[in-house]
Amino acid sequence: MNLVLAREFRDVWVYGEVGKVTNAASGHCYFDLIEEEDGARSVLAIKLFRGVRQSLSSKMKQHGVDIVSGIKVRIRVTPDVFAQNGSLGFKMSDLDPRFTLGDLAAKREEIIARLKRDGLYDRNKRTHLPLVPLGIGLVTSKGSAAHADFMKTLEQSGIGFRVSLCDVRVQGDGAATSVAAAVAHLATLEDVELVAVIRGGGSKTDLAAFDDEALARVVATCAKPVFTGIGHEVDTSIVDEVAYSWNKTPTACAVAIIDVVNEFVVRVESAAQRMANIVLHALAAAERRVADAVGQLRTLRTTVLNGAKSRIDLLESELKGFDPVVLMRRGWSITYGADGRVITSTKQAK
Incomplete structure (x- = not known):
């Protein structure tokens, strides 16, 4: 049967959406290729044998494409009958990665447009x-x-x-x-x-x-x-x-x-440093004020002491003027009469 199919049917390119994918331990890959149109659903059973998969791996890797459920692919296939149950399937021999990438890009743009239309595109950024x-x-x-x-x-x-x-x-x-x-x-x-x-x-x-x-x-x-x-x-x-x-x-x-x-930690540390600088500045200003006050007190003390000394010297000088010895030197005296009274006039002298 497969010989007849190979003789009568050439390889053809088909496209559709990848459905269920089964990766066998042998390295073979089996998947459904689905196409829906006007409510009708067509499904092709695709076989990607290990040897073909390995030969396509560099192309698929280069374009970042793999056979996964949900993507659309354009693949080259030939009819194949599964000998054990007589079911008809298709053997995959090639893949067009640009078709898949184009479909993904188109879907992406459509989804982004809908998200923007609904006001959701940057909503999480505002949380x-x-x-x-x-x-x-x-x-x-x-x-x-x-x-x-x-x-x-x-x-x-x-x-x-x-x-x-x-x-x-x-x-x-x-x-x-x-x-x-x-x-x-x-x-x-x-x-x-x-x-x-x-x-x-x-x-x-x-x-x-x-x-x-x-x-x-x-x-x-x-x-x-x-x-x-x-x-x-x-x-x-x-x-x-x-x-x-x-x-x-x-x-x-x-x-x-x-x-x-860490940004918060840096902000806290920066704020703490600013507070420390403010406190240090305030302490330095207070120290300057105290030093100025001490200097003023010292100046005031000197002024007060000098003034007091001057007054004391003046009083001392004035007191010395009343010293009997000084008065006597000036020719002054206090004379008492026989009755013990101070003689205040020459008429009282005998």
């Missing part, structure tokens, strides 16, 4: 960020490298952060729903002051969950500031754009949070 946000709600895959890097960076800061972790899927089926539920839950916790959404690097299609409109709306309307570190230094996701703070990696996200706390 209140505490001066010292120590309570962190962390959304990531528990035990991942992203999780480890984030926690290590926080611990090395020496700051007493409190982290509430929500373990989620960060790619593939259900990732966007899982992350959205975690963000919504953490936003309700009183001890959570900001939410951090992180994951490691990946291809553009690996990160497709973070371009999901429903997730972006949850992040945009979150009552707590959302910090992201989704691990892609070239592109930003829609979730990055609507978040309070976008950072390139999980480590950079942790550093951004640490910087918020």
